[in-house]
């Protein structure tokens with residue numbers, strides 16, 4: 001079952017209200033992560049705020065690297081190559097609604113970090129189908145339902161519409177993408193929430209409701225109520241006349257996960 005997406009204005013309002021606090025908690029940057037981190041489930045949070053802040057940031061950086069590993073980014077998406085080639089200034093950032101991307105299909109890959117719980121899954125994959133070319137990739141890191149009763153509190157706390165992984169797969173298939181790989185990283189997300197709870201306890205402003213909620217999701221990542229997954233999808237490519245599954249075969253150099 002797909003839950004109804006909150007109105008866009010409600011999401012915008014939520015972020016307008018929270019941004020200052022989020023920058024204080026996760027900033028100052030230059031790279032500010034606002035997503036789940038990767039940490040051992042038995043990690044011991046540091047006692048002082050600056051070390052704990054560093055642990056929290058490190059775990060978020062590690063999540064990016066874990067995703068890059070799972071998705072074969074270094075080998076196949078040429079990130080290092082582009083950095084070294086000095087073409088950074090030719091990267092064009094665009095700000096817009098993920099449901100409204102327009103063709104032509106020109107991208108090798110699209111990825112999303114902790115954002116798809118805000119999206120309508122069908123419109124999102126329809127949007128991706130317009131811009132990702134045949135044989136291209138969609139990578140998603142996010143939290144998914146493991147038990148239905150967690151949907152309401154999750155959505156209420158974050159103004160989201162959390163879904164089941166199988167709903168994503170169904171929406172993807174409908175728009176020409178096949179699930180290529182699913183990796184469950186929930187235990188390491190629990191490690192991140194352990195750090196986040198400890199950090200929230202040290203913030204000047206008392207946040208008992210936040211600590212209660214974070215403790216509930218920490219438990220849910222451990223007991224399967226919530227699942228943090230790394231998903232990759234590949235767009236079918238009938239134009240080349242080749243069988244897309246053949247190009248993904250184990251050991252094939254074009255397989256980013258082999």
Ligand SMILES: C[S@@+](CC[C@H](N)C(=O)[O-])C[C@H]1O[C@@H](n2cnc3c(N)ncnc32)[C@H](O)[C@@H]1O
Pocket residue numbers: 011015032033034035096097098099112113114115118119
């Ligand atoms: C939990 S934050 C993750 C931010 C960022 N991806 C990161 O990893 O730090 C979720 C993000 O989804 C964005 N978002 C929500 N609805 C969106 C939409 N329809 N199109 C594009 N972005 C959206 C929000 O603005 C917010 O920045």
